[in-house]
Amino acid sequence: MVEPIFGNLDLASISLWLFVVFFALLIFYIQRENMREGYPMEDDDGAVASNQGLFPVPDDKTFTLPHGRGTVTVPSGQNPDRTDLALAKTAAGNGFPFVPTGDPMVDGVGPASWAPRRDLPELDGKGHPKIVPMAALEGFQVATGRDPRGLPVQAGDGEVVGTISDMWLDEPEQLVRYLEIALDAEWGDGKRLVPLTMAKIKSDRVVVRSIFGKHFAGVPTNASPRQVTLREEDRICGYYGGGTLYASEARLEPQLG
Structure with missing residues (x-):
């Protein structure tokens, strides 16, 4: 067997x-x-x-x-992560909130925080910077909606700080990512970017509610007039986002809608 x-x-x-x-x-x-x-x-x-x-x-x-x-x-x-942040603990144990010890919008902490991303622009599939000013592109135009270029910019406290000089596009996605503000001399020097999501385009002006007139001079700048790096984007967006809470002491307390 x-x-x-x-x-x-x-x-x-x-x-x-x-x-x-x-x-x-x-x-x-x-x-x-x-x-x-x-x-x-x-x-x-x-x-x-x-x-x-x-x-x-x-x-x-x-x-x-x-x-x-x-x-x-x-x-x-x-x-490595950012160190020496201007924050202080509110309790000895972990899990409790931190409070800013300086100017949180300048220090980039809390809602105004940013990450130390690479100081290089985001690239498209062909290796070109994705986000570029419309003035540097050919063949792009505003197909629908209001063209904000030339409109005055009104801050959250009602002050008019400058005018919209250009729009920065995500070229491969064909989307507007930032508006470029040419500041009046009274409120700063040069140009600043504001994320489109933090601006409201009206018929006669563009409103940036999150920060006040005095804050525009402190908006982080981009080193190149033709591109914005990942780190610069993070800092710019953090500044406007932080202003939603920190621009005024009145915003720090709970509010009833």
Whole structure:
């Protein structure tokens, strides 16, 4: 009598256990890969937190960036977080809010916070800056709605601080991302960008409610008149966003609508 090749082995059971082991290893791998940003975890003081979780932080992996922008290695901390923030704890334990110790809009904390992103412009698929002023483009025009260029800009306190001199477009998406403000000498010098979402275009003016006239001189500027970097975008948006709360002391308290 010829013995079967597998004898008394239960092939169905073996297949099931192989799948279970494979699936467990897959979960372990995916969870570690998911920890390439934001780990190792820190407490409110910036020290390494004691509860790092069940899975260990993955080994460094180097990624080649497109369009010749070099490489980035994570999670090695090549792009460290901002430090020495002008904030103070309100309680000894973790999880309690912090309060600003200076001018939060200038210091970039709280709602006005920004991240130290790369000081390079975002690129389209061809390696060109995505967000550029309309004046530098050919073939673009306002197809619908009101063209805000030339309209006065009114701040949240009613002051007129300048006029809209241009629109900055996300060229591949064909969307307006920013309006460019030419400031009057009384309120600052040069030009500033305002995110379109923070401006309201009316028939006779553009209203920027989040900040007041005195704040426009402090709006972060972009170094190039033809492009805006990721870090500059973060700082500009943070400044206007922070003004929604910090522009006036009256905005710091709860309000009934």
